Amino acid sequence: MPGTPAAPPRRATALLVVLGSLTAVAPLATDMYVPGFPAMGAALRTNSSAVQLTMTAFLLGLVVGQLLLGPLSDGLGRRRLLLGGAAGFAVFSLACAAAPDVYVLIAARFLQGVAGAVGMVLARAVITDRFTGADIPRHFAVLSQILGVAPVAAPVLGGAVLAVSTWRTVFGVLCLVGVLLLLGVLTKVPESLPPERRHRGGPAGTYRAMGDLVRDRAFLGYVLVLGLASGALFAYISGSSFVFEHVHGVTTGTYSLVFAVNAVGMLLGGAAFARLARRFRLNTLLSAGVALAGTGALAQVLVTAAFGETMAGTWITLFVVMCGIGTLIPATMSLGQNIGRAAPGAASALLGGLQFLCGAVASPLVGLFGEDSSLPMALVMLVSLALAALALVLLVRPRQGHGEVTGAGR
Structure with a gap:
């Protein structure tokens, strides 16, 4: 099935910047708060194993979110789910920042992972919708490079935040990232799957x-x-x-x-x-x-x-x-x-x-x-x-x- 005709170069660049950012948000959310693990354990009065469960919960949310929402987008379209995912990521990041105990944090991290998965899974789907031929491997190469850089940058960014504030601020920053992604999708990501091509x-x-x-x-x-x-x-x-x-x-x-x-x-x-x-x-x-x-x-x-x-x-x-x-x-x-x-x-x-x-x-x-x-x-x-x-x-x-x-x- 042919893809949607490619956008003009400038629009395509803006689209790819937003899609790349949606791809980066999961590794950022995975690793940014890692330098704050010891402080989190002390603040929440829990042990290191419970703190590490917040990471496991997020990764599980990424898996569940992709498997659940990726296929649904083939019938519902991409844009609405992308908007919901970005908004959900911001809301659940805020919930992580305000978590009163580790159990609430684990639950919020799982939901944050589900919301973050929307951007990852649908960024690839949008590229497949809108591009054809040799453009596809070129754009997927960019997404994979972002996945390579984000885990390196995330602990550095997290460490910089922790140098001036607490681990809760890290999740506040991630909430702001979610808001920016929501604005990016609103302004730069049109619907790439028209109704006549949906399942x-x-x-x-x-x-x-x-x-x-x-x-x-x-x-x-x-x-x-x-x-x-x-x-x-x-x-x-x-x-x-x-x-x-x-x-x-x-x-x-x-x-x-x-x-x-x-x-x-x-x-x-x-x-x-x-x-x-x-x-x-x-x-x-x-x-x-x-x-x-x-x-x-x-x-x-x-x-x-x-x-x-x-x-x-x-x-x-x-x-x-x-x-x-x-x-x-x-x-x-x-x-x-x-x-x-x-x-x-x-x-x-x-x-x-x-x-x-x-x-x-x-x-x-x-x-x-x-x-x-x-x-x-x-x-x-x-x-x-x-x-x-x-x-x-x-x-x-x-x-x-x-x-x-x-x-x-x-």
């Missing part, structure tokens, strides 16, 4: 479309590749601070530099994908990204096993992994969304939902196996990426060219 049959019809996508072997393969690779990414995010600060003994400032440099690797992977997408098949670039990330994870395991814990070896191999992940994320999004073009909201929900579900599962596994070595993190990443490669070979079957967009190289 009929109510919610049941839209969820049947999701079921049809799950039964599509290639689409399921792309969903699994993205989800499993994201498991490796979240294992890195959750485990890298322990590896560099506890195992290698670096300062918090040095670790921030390491994390930022590796984020640049993810950006470089996305930039390379955007440039090469016009010349090479997207399945070829996806295969290269999976191979590069898997090679980096395998190298980390082998280097640690052969030479012991080395700062340089860990840093270099993780940089390679981030370059590969930066390439494969926009590739899987582009290919999966193109297969699901008849139901972009449902396709986006499945791609994004499993992405965060795998992340939520992989993150605690690193700590479960100990924090005195980099091997637990490396092994979780390697297993995740090996399973992603298996899904690529058995389900995607790149040579068959499923989901290739018009204008991509052959």
Whole structure:
């Protein structure tokens, strides 16, 4: 089904800025308040485990929100849900700021996650609605780069707020972000799915479309590749601070530099994908990204096993992994969304939902196996990426060219 004719360049730029901001809000809300965990525990008279549950609740809300509201948008349209999501994010952020105890905070964080998921899932659907051909992988590359930068910027921004105020102010700032997103959607995001292109049959019809996508072997393969690779990414995010600060003994400032440099690797992977997408098949670039990330994870395991814990070896191999992940994320999004073009909201929900579900599962596994070595993190990443490669070979079957967009190289 053809997309809506692309907007003029200036309007398209404004649209993409708002869509990128909607994509960034979830990682910002995930990580901005992390530096305030100790103060939150003291203020709410609770332990660290209960405080960490607020993070789990938010991630669960992201998964539920994407799986619930993405498919509904195929029948109801995008704009109303985007407006509701931005408004809800502002309201529930304010509820987090005013939470009298940790139980109210956990509930508010779950609802904040559901509202924040609307922007993430529908940003991808709007791009699929409005753009065609080689524009799609280019724009998805931008969204994936934003996802790479936001987790780096979030703790820095949160730390700056905490330097002058309390953890409650962090949620006040997120409330303001929600208000700004609401204004951005009101002024810059028109309805991208006209009534004549919407799914009929109510919610049941839209969820049947999701079921049809799950039964599509290639689409399921792309969903699994993205989800499993994201498991490796979240294992890195959750485990890298322990590896560099506890195992290698670096300062918090040095670790921030390491994390930022590796984020640049993810950006470089996305930039390379955007440039090469016009010349090479997207399945070829996806295969290269999976191979590069898997090679980096395998190298980390082998280097640690052969030479012991080395700062340089860990840093270099993780940089390679981030370059590969930066390439494969926009590739899987582009290919999966193109297969699901008849139901972009449902396709986006499945791609994004499993992405965060795998992340939520992989993150605690690193700590479960100990924090005195980099091997637990490396092994979780390697297993995740090996399973992603298996899904690529058995389900995607790149040579068959499923989901290739018009204008991509052959």
